[in-house]
Amino acid sequence: MDLLIKQVRINDGEPLQDVAITDGKITEIAPTIAGTATETIEGNGRVLIPGLVESHIHLDKALIADREPNKSGTLKEAIEVTAKLKPTFTEEDIYTRAKKALEMIISHGATAVRTHAEFDPAQGFTGFNTIMRLKEEYKEFIDMQVVAFPQEGIFKAPGTEKMIYEAMEMGADVVGGIPYNDAPANEHIDLIFEIAKKYDKDIDLHQDFADEADNTSIEYLCEKTIKEGYQGRVSVGHLTALHAMEPERLEKVIASMAEAKINVMPLPATDLHLGARNDSFNVRRAVTPIRKLRDAGVNVALATNNIRNAFTPYGNGDLIQIAMLAVPVGHLGGSDDLPTVLPMITENPAKALGLKDYGLAVGKNADLVLLDTTSIATALIDFPERAYVIKNGRVTVKVEKTVTIMK
Numbered sequence: 367m368d369l370l371i372k373q374v375r376i377n378d379g380e381p382l383q384d385v386a387i388t389d390g391k392i393t394e395i396a397p398t399i400a401g402t403a404t405e406t407i408e409g410n411g412r413v414l415i416p417g418l419v420e421s422h423i424h425l426d427k428a429l430i431a432d433r434e435p436n437k438s439g440t441l442k443e444a445i446e447v448t449a450k451l452k453p454t455f456t457e458e459d460i461y462t463r464a465k466k467a468l469e470m471i472i473s474h475g476a477t478a479v480r481t482h483a484e485f486d487p488a489q490g491f492t493g494f495n496t497i498m499r500l501k502e503e504y505k506e507f508i509d510m511q512v513v514a515f516p517q518e519g520i521f522k523a524p525g526t527e528k529m530i531y532e533a534m535e536m537g538a539d540v541v542g543g544i545p546y547n548d549a550p551a552n553e554h555i556d557l558i559f560e561i562a563k564k565y566d567k568d569i570d571l572h573q574d575f576a577d578e579a580d581n582t583s584i585e586y587l588c589e590k591t592i593k594e595g596y597q598g599r600v601s602v603g604h605l606t607a608l609h610a611m612e613p614e615r616l617e618k619v620i621a622s623m624a625e626a627k628i629n630v631m632p633l634p635a636t637d638l639h640l641g642a643r644n645d646s647f648n649v650r651r652a653v654t655p656i657r658k659l660r661d662a663g664v665n666v667a668l669a670t671n672n673i674r675n676a677f678t679p680y681g682n683g684d685l686i687q688i689a690m691l692a693v694p695v696g697h698l699g700g701s702d703d704l705p706t707v708l709p710m711i712t713e714n715p716a717k718a719l720g721l722k723d724y725g726l727a728v729g730k731n732a733d734l735v736l737l738d739t740t741s742i743a744t745a746l747i748d749f750p751e752r753a754y755v756i757k758n759g760r761v762t763v764k765v766e767k768t769v770t771i772m773k
């Protein structure tokens with residue numbers, strides 16, 4: 367054995383387990399495992415979970431909130447402020463910030479990440495290339511999927527279409543898109559499918575981002591996904607328009623999404639900050655209806671989106687913080703609901719990203735997090751330290767914290 371993790375909690379109400387790891391894989395899980403290992407971790411009854419999966423983040427525009435504030439807090443000003451700053455981004459600047467943001471998510475237990483890397487004719491591929499470089503540099507710590515992301519639209523930014531093909535040739539893992547910021551949205555979606563099929567890659571769209579139920583193309587996306595046989599391979603971020611949709615239409619949309627097996631990434635940190643800014647009273651939450659989607663069998667994965675920029679002026683790269691934000695916002699704190707939230711930052715995003723050999727079971731990759739808490743049921747609300755993060759069977763992060771009340 368390379369690594370033996372002793373006496374950890376895998377399921378509440380069951381005996382503690384030892385977990386053996388060899389050559390980056392989990393080789394045995396049993397109440398007692400005999401034998402010696404190169405390294406041993408004493409679990410002491412703490413909770414072991416599979417690695418956290420960050421399914422939607424923008425590393426390339428992280429950590430710029432101090433440069434130019436978004437004073438109104440609106441999506442419109444966030445886009446304006448960021449567009450103003452983008453020409454000042456050098457490769458070195460993007461590298462330094464993206465690396466810091468990446469280390470923030472790694473230190474909080476992420477072992478896989480999908481990041482949107484943007485490009486447009488004015489900026490070229492500086493950001494995209496920098497993210498591809500970090501993917502290689504950090505491969506021992508985290509599996510990174512890079513989404514080729516045309517943030518400024520495709521038709522409204524001529525030259526972008528060609529760049530998406532170039533990004534795919536340069537090794538992008540996923541085809542990104544932004545139907546809400548382009549017109550016609552349906553043709554934008556058609557083009558994304560054409561590219562995705564050519565390269566046999568999954569699709570990840572910034573689907574819609576509005577306070578109202580207009581300007582959404584989700585119904586068309588569901589039809590198209592089924593028509594193209596892409597069920598399970600399409601993910602959508604934000605999807606806030608569903609929050610404002612009248613029940614009869616919403617029910618049909620969610621049923622179509624379940625049929626098309628569309629993965630949804632609610633982004634509560636951003637959506638709560640930018641959403642409903644024109645509501646002067648009874649201010650809406652403006653986050654996609656997580657419970658309804660979950661109850662209809664739609665795969666829901668909670669994600670960060672941005673860390674400290676005009677879209678989200680806070681964040682530490684901690685998915686547990688995001689999950690804890692989603693709990694009250696999505697009315698997910700009930701005894702039947704809370705156990706469904708932790709999978710929204712582990713198994714569900716792993717499924718959305720199509721991760722192979724993910725999970726806490728024999729034969730799976732040893733991508734694990736030991737939480738400094740002893741109960742699965744309260745693992746989220748305890749807001750535990752990530753005592754150990756393990757990637758491919760190797761300890762990549764260790765956190766020790768001692769609190770003493772000085773009586």
Ligand SMILES: [Zn+2]
Nearest residue numbers: 424572603671
């Ligand atoms: Zn995003």
